[in-house]
Amino acid sequence: MTTDTRPDGTATGTTEIREPTPFSAESVAPVLVTTERPPRPSALTASLAFGWRAVLKIKHVPDQLFDVTAFPVMNLLMFTYLFGGALAGSPDDYIQFVLPGILVMSVVMITMYTGVSVNTDIDKGVFDRFRTLSLWRPSIMVGYLLGDALRYTIASAVMLSLGMVLGYRPGGGVQGVLAGVLLLLVFSFAFSWIWTMFGLLLRTEKSVMGVAMMVIFPLTFLSNVFVDPRTMPGWLQAFVNNNPITHLASAVRGLMAGRWPGAEVAWTLAWAGLLLLVFGPVTMRLYSRK
Amino acid sequence: MNQPTPAPAVETAGLVKTFGGTRAVDGVDLVVPTGTVYGVLGPNGAGKTTVVKMLATLLRPDGGEARVFGHDVVRDADRVRSRVSLTGQYASVDEDLTGTENLLLLGRLLGHGRRAARERAARLLDAFGLAEAAGKQVKQYSGGMRRRIDIAASILNTPDLLFLDEPTTGLDPRSRNQVWDIVRAVVAQGTTVLLTTQYLDEADQLASRIAVIDRGKVIAEGTKGELKASVGAGSVLLRLRDPAQRPRAAEILRRALDAQVQHEHDPVALTARIGASSTATAAERAAGALAELARLGITVDNFALGQPSLDEVFLALTGHGADGPTPRTATPGTTAGPAGTTTTTGTERTA
Numbered sequence: 001m002t003t004d005t006r007p008d009g010t011a012t013g014t015t016e017i018r019e020p021t022p023f024s025a026e027s028v029a030p031v032l033v034t035t036e037r038p039p040r041p042s043a044l045t046a047s048l049a050f051g052w053r054a055v056l057k058i059k060h061v062p063d064q065l066f067d068v069t070a071f072p073v074m075n076l077l078m079f080t081y082l083f084g085g086a087l088a089g090s091p092d093d094y095i096q097f098v099l100p101g102i103l104v105m106s107v108v109m110i111t112m113y114t115g116v117s118v119n120t121d122i123d124k125g126v127f128d129r130f131r132t133l134s135l136w137r138p139s140i141m142v143g144y145l146l147g148d149a150l151r152y153t154i155a156s157a158v159m160l161s162l163g164m165v166l167g168y169r170p171g172g173g174v175q176g177v178l179a180g181v182l183l184l185l186v187f188s189f190a191f192s193w194i195w196t197m198f199g200l201l202l203r204t205e206k207s208v209m210g211v212a213m214m215v216i217f218p219l220t221f222l223s224n225v226f227v228d229p230r231t232m233p234g235w236l237q238a239f240v241n242n243n244p245i246t247h248l249a250s251a252v253r254g255l256m257a258g259r260w261p262g263a264e265v266a267w268t269l270a271w272a273g274l275l276l277l278v279f280g281p282v283t284m285r286l287y288s289r290k
Numbered sequence: 291m292n293q294p295t296p297a298p299a300v301e302t303a304g305l306v307k308t309f310g311g312t313r314a315v316d317g318v319d320l321v322v323p324t325g326t327v328y329g330v331l332g333p334n335g336a337g338k339t340t341v342v343k344m345l346a347t348l349l350r351p352d353g354g355e356a357r358v359f360g361h362d363v364v365r366d367a368d369r370v371r372s373r374v375s376l377t378g379q380y381a382s383v384d385e386d387l388t389g390t391e392n393l394l395l396l397g398r399l400l401g402h403g404r405r406a407a408r409e410r411a412a413r414l415l416d417a418f419g420l421a422e423a424a425g426k427q428v429k430q431y432s433g434g435m436r437r438r439i440d441i442a443a444s445i446l447n448t449p450d451l452l453f454l455d456e457p458t459t460g461l462d463p464r465s466r467n468q469v470w471d472i473v474r475a476v477v478a479q480g481t482t483v484l485l486t487t488q489y490l491d492e493a494d495q496l497a498s499r500i501a502v503i504d505r506g507k508v509i510a511e512g513t514k515g516e517l518k519a520s521v522g523a524g525s526v527l528l529r530l531r532d533p534a535q536r537p538r539a540a541e542i543l544r545r546a547l548d549a550q551v552q553h554e555h556d557p558v559a560l561t562a563r564i565g566a567s568s569t570a571t572a573a574e575r576a577a578g579a580l581a582e583l584a585r586l587g588i589t590v591d592n593f594a595l596g597q598p599s600l601d602e603v604f605l606a607l608t609g610h611g612a613d614g615p616t617p618r619t620a621t622p623g624t625t626a627g628p629a630g631t632t633t634t635t636g637t638e639r640t641a
Contacts, residue, residue, distance in 0.1 A: 128348055
C-alpha cells in the first residue's frame with residue numbers, strides 16, 4: 001500500500017484532456033473563506049425564485065410553448081368549423097359561444113404539464129438539492145405554478161387573438177375578457193395541485209400523462225364547453241351541471257360577454273378553494289415524505 | 291464554519307431504512323468527528339446513498355436515530371438543512387439552466403440578495419474554472435465541469451457538513467484528481483466531509499476514517515491503517531522467463547514474503563499476496579523477494595505490485611468472518627488472483 005501513495009493525488013492523468021478554461025483547485029480555497037450565512041429567504045422570495053426558474057426553463061426550452069400555443073389553436077379551428085354550422089347555424093355564431101369554452105378546456109388540459117415537470121425534476125438530482133435547503137416548503141410547488149401561470153396567459157392571449165380574427169366579439173370588452181382570463185388562471189392554479197400530487201406520486205412522466213388524460217378528458221368534454229346541456233339525458237345533466245369545468249366555463253363565458261355571472265363565479269372560486277385545500281396539503285405531505 | 295459545539299458532525303444509532311421488504315440500511319452506527327473527511331466505502335447497492343439521504347433529511351429513517359451536529363434529522367430537519375449540503379451521484383443542478391443561472395437561483399434560495407447572489411455566483415464560477423462556460427446550459431458541460439458546478443453549488447454557503455455521494459464515479463482521472471483537490475481545499479477550511487465511494491483508492495486518498503458498508507450494515511470501521519492491515523498489504527504479480535522455474539520461484543516467494551502464492555493460468559505467471567507487516571512496507575518486501583530470486587538464478591521478466599482492491603477488502607471482510615487477516619486459500623473462480631496487480635500504480639478499481 002505504501003508504494004504508490006501519491007502525496008497529492010495529482011501524479012497521474014494530468015495531461016490527457018484540455019478543457020477550455022484552466023482549472024486549479026488552489027483558486028477554490030479563497031471562495032470558501034466567506035462564512036456569511038444569510039437568514040433563510042421569505043416565502044415570497046423563495047416562491048419567486050422558483051418561479052424565475054420556471055420562466056428560465058421556458059426561455060431555454062421553448063418547445064414546451066408548442067403545447068400551449070399550437071394545441072389550443074388547433075382545438076379552436078377544429079371545433080369552430082366542425083361543429084359551428086351544425087350546432088349554431090354558422091361558425092361565426094358558434095364561436096361567440098364556444099371560444100370561452102375552448103379557452104377553458106385548453107388551459108385546463110395544459111395544467112397537466114405541471115405534474116410532468118415535477119416528475120421530471122424528481123428524476124434528476126436537482127429536486128434533492130432543493131429539498132435539502134432550509135425553505136418555506138411549498139415554495140418549490142408555487143414556483144412551478146407561477147411559471148405555469150405564464151404559460152396559461154400565453155395560451156389565453158394566443159387563443160383570444162385568433163378568436164378575434166375569426167370573428168369573436170366579446171360583449172364585456174377588455175375588462176370582461178381580462179376578468180375571465182383572471183378567473184381561469186385562479187382556477188387553473190388551484191386545479192394544478194392535483195398534478196403536483198400525481199407528479200410526486202407516480203413513477204414516470206408517462207403515467208402522469210396517462211392519469212391526467214383519464215381525468216381531464218371526461219371532465220372537459222362532459223361539460224357545457226361545447227353545447228348547452230339541456231339536450232342531454234338527465235343523468236348526464238346531473239354530472240355536467242355539477243362539474244367544476246361547467247361552472248368555470250359559464251363564469252368565463254359570462255364575464256367575457258359582459259354579464260356578471262355571480263353564482264357561477266362563486267361556484268368556481270369555491271371549487272378552486274376546495275381543490276387547493278385538499279390537494280395542496282396532500283402534495284406537501286408527499287413532498288416531505290418522498 | 292466549525293461552531294464551538296461538542297457534538298460530532300454525524301452520530302447515528304441503529305439507523306434502519308426499508309424499501310418494500312428489503313432492509314436497505316440495517317442498523318448502521320456511525321460517528322463522524324468534525325473537521326475530517328469520513329469515507330463510507332461499499333459496492334453499488336450497499337446502502338451508502340440511502341444513509342446519506344437520511345442524514346441530509348431527504349429520507350425518513352424507519353428506525354434508529356441520526357443526529358447532525360446534535361440535531362435530530364427528523365425532528366430538527368430544518369436546523370440540519372441549514373448546516374449541510376449535498377452533492378449527489380447525479381447532477382444536482384438544473385441541466386436546462388446555465389451555470390450562472392443555477393448559482394443565482396441557489397444564492398437567492400439561500401437567502402442572499404440579488405446583488406450578493408450575483409457576485410457570489412461570479413466568484414464561484416471563476417474559482418471553479420467555469421467562467422467561460424458560465425453562460426452555457428449545464429447539459430452542455432463535460433462530466434468534470436458538471437461535477438465542479440455541482441460542488442460549487444454545494445459550497446455556495448460554506449456548509450458545516452458536506453455530503454459527497456460518489457463524487458468521482460464516471461469521471462476521467464484528471465477530473466477525478468480535480469475533485470479530490472477541491473475536497474481537500476474544502477476540508478482545509480474546516481468543513482466536515484462525508485464521502486461515499488466504491489473505490490478504496492479514493493477513500494485512501496481523502497478519508498481519515500473509513501466505514502465499510504455492505505448490505506446495509508457496517509462491516510468494518512477504523513482508520514485507513516487499521517482497515518488496510520486487516521486485508522493485507524497488497525499482492526505482487528510475477529512473470530518468469532522459464533515456466534520450469536515456477537515451482538521453485540513459488541517456494542522462494544512463500545518464504546520471503548510469508549505469503550499465499552497462486553499459480554496463474556499463464557504458465558510463467560505467479561501471484562503472491564503479501565501479508566501485513568509492521569517492519570517493512572510491501573514494496574520493500576517485494577524488492578527483497580525479487581533480489582532473492584535473482585540471486586538464485588531465476589529470471590523475472592516482469593512484475594507488478596498492487597494494493598488490495600475493494601474486492602479483496604470485501605472478500606476478506608465478508609467471506610472470512612471476523613477473523614481478520616487470516617491468509618486465504620486461493621479458490622478457483624474467486625477474485626483472489628491478481629486483482630490490483632495490472633498496473634504498477636496499483637490502484638485497481640473493481641466493483
